[in-house]
Amino acid sequence: MKQIVFLCFWTVVTGFTIAQDFSVKVSSQNLYEDQIFTLEMVVPTTQVQKLVYPSFSDFQVLQGPWRENFYQNFNGKVSAGVRFNWKLRPKSAGTFSISSAEMRLGGKDYKTEPIRITVKKVSGVLKKYAKNKDMFVLATVSKKNPYVGEQIVMTTELYTCVGTGNQFSVKGAKLDGFWTKNLKVDISDNRLVLNGKTWIKYTVGKSILVPQKSGELMIKGYKLNLSKEVQVRRGFFTMSDYQPVELAAPPIKVNVKSLPQPRPQDFSGAVGEFKFEGLLNKSDVQTNDAIDYKVVLSGKGNFQLIQLPKPIFSSDFEVYDPKIKNNYKVKTSGTRGQKSASYLTIPRNPGSFEILPLQFTYFDLNKKSYVTLKSPAYQINVKRGKGDETTVFDGKVRKQEVIIGDDEIRFIKTSNNVLTKKGKYFIGSIVFWSVVSILLIALILMFLLKRKVKSDKSDLLEFKNKKANKVARKYLQDARKSKGDESRIYELTSKAIYGYLSDKLKLAISELNIVTIKSSLSTAIDVEFAEEMVEILEFCEMVKYAPNPGVTPDQLLEKTEKLITQIENRL
Amino acid sequence: MRFVLFLGLLISNLYLCCQPSDLFDQANQSYTIGKYEEAIAQYEEVIDKGFYSFELYYNLGNAYYRNDAFAKSILFYEKAKRLNASDEDLLHNIELANKKIVDQKDEIVDEMFSGFVISEFLFAVLALVFLALAVIGLSLFIWGNMIFLRKLGMVLGLSFMVLFITSSCLAFMGKSNQDKASHGIITRQVCNVKTEPNANSKDAFVLHEGSKVELLSIEGVWCKVKYSSKKIGWIEKETFEEI
Numbered sequence: 090m091k092q093i094v095f096l097c098f099w100t101v102v103t104g105f106t107i108a109q110d111f112s113v114k115v116s117s118q119n120l121y122e123d124q125i126f127t128l129e130m131v132v133p134t135t136q137v138q139k140l141v142y143p144s145f146s147d148f149q150v151l152q153g154p155w156r157e158n159f160y161q162n163f164n165g166k167v168s169a170g171v172r173f174n175w176k177l178r179p180k181s182a183g184t185f186s187i188s189s190a191e192m193r194l195g196g197k198d199y200k201t202e203p204i205r206i207t208v209k210k211v212s213g214v215l216k217k218y219a220k221n222k223d224m225f226v227l228a229t230v231s232k233k234n235p236y237v238g239e240q241i242v243m244t245t246e247l248y249t250c251v252g253t254g255n256q257f258s259v260k261g262a263k264l265d266g267f268w269t270k271n272l273k274v275d276i277s278d279n280r281l282v283l284n285g286k287t288w289i290k291y292t293v294g295k296s297i298l299v300p301q302k303s304g305e306l307m308i309k310g311y312k313l314n315l316s317k318e319v320q321v322r323r324g325f326f327t328m329s330d331y332q333p334v335e336l337a338a339p340p341i342k343v344n345v346k347s348l349p350q351p352r353p354q355d356f357s358g359a360v361g362e363f364k365f366e367g368l369l370n371k372s373d374v375q376t377n378d379a380i381d382y383k384v385v386l387s388g389k390g391n392f393q394l395i396q397l398p399k400p401i402f403s404s405d406f407e408v409y410d411p412k413i414k415n416n417y418k419v420k421t422s423g424t425r426g427q428k429s430a431s432y433l434t435i436p437r438n439p440g441s442f443e444i445l446p447l448q449f450t451y452f453d454l455n456k457k458s459y460v461t462l463k464s465p466a467y468q469i470n471v472k473r474g475k476g477d478e479t480t481v482f483d484g485k486v487r488k489q490e491v492i493i494g495d496d497e498i499r500f501i502k503t504s505n506n507v508l509t510k511k512g513k514y515f516i517g518s519i520v521f522w523s524v525v526s527i528l529l530i531a532l533i534l535m536f537l538l539k540r541k542v543k544s545d546k547s548d549l550l551e552f553k554n555k556k557a558n559k560v561a562r563k564y565l566q567d568a569r570k571s572k573g574d575e576s577r578i579y580e581l582t583s584k585a586i587y588g589y590l591s592d593k594l595k596l597a598i599s600e601l602n603i604v605t606i607k608s609s610l611s612t613a614i615d616v617e618f619a620e621e622m623v624e625i626l627e628f629c630e631m632v633k634y635a636p637n638p639g640v641t642p643d644q645l646l647e648k649t650e651k652l653i654t655q656i657e658n659r660l
Numbered sequence: 661m662r663f664v665l666f667l668g669l670l671i672s673n674l675y676l677c678c679q680p681s682d683l684f685d686q687a688n689q690s691y692t693i694g695k696y697e698e699a700i701a702q703y704e705e706v707i708d709k710g711f712y713s714f715e716l717y718y719n720l721g722n723a724y725y726r727n728d729a730f731a732k733s734i735l736f737y738e739k740a741k742r743l744n745a746s747d748e749d750l751l752h753n754i755e756l757a758n759k760k761i762v763d764q765k766d767e768i769v770d771e772m773f774s775g776f777v778i779s780e781f782l783f784a785v786l787a788l789v790f791l792a793l794a795v796i797g798l799s800l801f802i803w804g805n806m807i808f809l810r811k812l813g814m815v816l817g818l819s820f821m822v823l824f825i826t827s828s829c830l831a832f833m834g835k836s837n838q839d840k841a842s843h844g845i846i847t848r849q850v851c852n853v854k855t856e857p858n859a860n861s862k863d864a865f866v867l868h869e870g871s872k873v874e875l876l877s878i879e880g881v882w883c884k885v886k887y888s889s890k891k892i893g894w895i896e897k898e899t900f901e902e903i
Binding site: 350351352354496497498499500501502503505506507508509510511512514515516517521524525528529531532535536539 | 711712752787798828
């Protein structure tokens with residue numbers, strides 16, 4: 090939109106001469122958001138016929154135009170004119186141009202140059218921190234989600250819109266999980282505008298961080314102690330004074346990505362971009378000539394934490410400890426340089442040997458994958474040198490120790506995948522107790538069964554037994570009845586005893602005699618009892634042929650009955 | 661016959677389970693192709709389901725070792741050692757893992773009976789076998805029709821009975837041994853061992869993760885521990901994990 094203003098006409102004093110240029114100026118062409126600036130247009134005459142203001146639609150007009158007449162007498166040259174002033178503020182970030190202003194004077198058109206203005210964006214975070222504060226400290230990292238081993242830069246900056254003392258002390262942040270190196274910084278200041286106020290930004294510290302583990306890592310605890318200028322009122326005067334303040338940087342969360350799995354077996358932990366070489370200075374030597382083998386790693390990456398692969402020499406070579414050279418520089422753009430290990434080795438035996446290629450595996454940040462570099466294999470031909478035998482070997486065969494590469498853990502066990510339930514034990518379990526009780530019940534059952542079988546088997550015997558008792562008692566009763574006939578009494582008594590014992594001792598009548606009765610009764614009951622029994626039998630036998638020695642038949646029967654009862658009780 | 665089948669089924673139901681062992685196999689595969697973190701998660705899942713075995717603990721120890729978590733690795737190796745203390749691979753790996761941790765014991769404590777683990781299961785089975793033999797002996801006593809056989813049956817029966825009781829006792833001892841942890845592994849990076857069970861007391865000495873301590877007694881959140889053969893102090897329960 091063009092705004093055309095017709096001005097009043099002044100009386101002509103010095104004709105149409107222009108002492109000063111018709112111009113438009115701004116206080117700054119590089120602005121920040123919210124930065125207020127002034128635009129001044131100088132019209133070097135008071136007799137302008139037509140005037141067109143520059144257009145600034147991209148800017149918010151805070152004040153203006155202010156008009157001011159001026160009259161100058163400079164070394165006799167007199168100039169007069171009008172100055173117009175605007176106070177403007179950019180509406181948004183970007184590059185804008187303020188179009189030219191135009192005027193017509195005495196039939197001639199004048200035009201000013203258009204002005205380009207760049208408005209820098211100010212991060213919302215800064216604006217937020219700047220709210221209601223006059224100074225704050227901010228720590229920022231160059232990358233918030235690096236890989237393990239990838240270098241990032243942490244910058245700490247002090248923002249202030251008031252004066253500060255020129256000394257400060259820093260308490261570093263807690264950087265658990267990072268390898269760190271602080272870089273030297275030249276404290277530089279830089280102006281910027283936040284929320285309409287001018288702030289000064291000082292870069293206070295710069296550190297290189299290399300994350301060592303994956304996951305969320307917090308950077309916190311960074312503190313800055315300094316003094317701040319404050320206005321103190323003393324009577325009529327306000328004076329500036331310094332007051333100590335402690336500023337803490339808000340914590341930063343860094344999300345460290347772990348390197349992709351699976352990791353190659355020989356992955357060295359190196360992250361970056363590398364070149365890897367193995368260099369041999371000569372390949373045809375004589376015994377006891379020194380050879381130099383150099384392992385060189387160059388490029389960009391986390392050199393601090395890299396271990397170079399170790400070459401394997403034949404055991405016929407004497408190898409000295411390598412000279413390790415670290416020649417790298419830690420910079421904000423990355424750690425660059427090289428690391429090398431040079432091995433001095435002396436072949437002691439002639440022959441043809443090979444230096445196996447070395448492998449170096451690293452994680453390439455650009456390709457986002459693992460890269461394996463290989464050094465070439467070298468062939469070394471060793472000829473027997475002069476004076477060999479005398480100096481080194483003395484004709485002896487060198488003994489070589491068997492070196493076992495046993496510094497790796499053994500592989501997992503995959504053959505048996507039987508698992509046991511935790512807290513479940515076999516002892517005391519239901520299964521255990523049921524097996525125990527089954528076995529015990531089996532024992533008891535067996536015992537009972539045995540008794541049952543025994544009783545079944547002995548039924549017949551029992552029957553016979555009972556019958557035997559009856560038969561015996563019948564004989565004895567018959568004997569009692571046949572009073573007077575003594576020989577019949579004795580015969581019946583002996584019959585009763587024989588029959589009874591035959592059934593009881595399970596012996597046939599034919600087998601029964603004094604001796605067998607005595608022996609079986611003494612084992613079954615006891616010797617005394619057997620003797621008594623035998624006595625009665627012998628008595629019965631005797632009285633058949635000899636006179637009665639004075640035992641009445643009643644006494645004999647009683648004694649016999651007693652004995653039979655005893656047998657009945659005891660067998 | 662049917663009874664034996666039933667018993668077999670019962671035991672297999674209680675002691676074997678097909679699903680966790682599948683997971684165990686998967687974990688082994690993950691380990692084999694180098695996905696150690698995945699393997700750890702899978703092994704831990706099997707443990708969370710309430711299962712254990714010597715192989716499980718050993719393999720998990722290996723996975724942690726590969727992941728550079730040496731304290732955890734030692735913890736599980738030691739757990740495996742409680743189940744089988746004579747496995748050569750295990751002893752080799754424990755030795756390597758112990759070289760990776762901060763605290764290096766200046767003396768080698770000769771652990772007596774370290775190679776001998778009372779297996780509750782073994783002794784319980786033995787007890788049952790002895791009981792069965794005792795029953796056979798006593799049945800010989802009951803059924804024998806010769807005096808000699810009956811006497812022999814009696815003697816054998818009674819002596820196997822004594823053996824049954826002894827091995828049951830050993831099995832119960834093994835069970836209580838397995839229940840109670842006697843050692844722990846420090847899992848905190850740095851652990852200040854105090855002279856008294858009190859956070860304000862003086863430090864007796866400092867231990868780092870992966871160190872093995874003997875647990876002596878417990879008082880609230882504090883545990884009295886012994887490191888190597890002389891050093892005794894108190895640490896908080898959360899700084900270590902029981903083997």
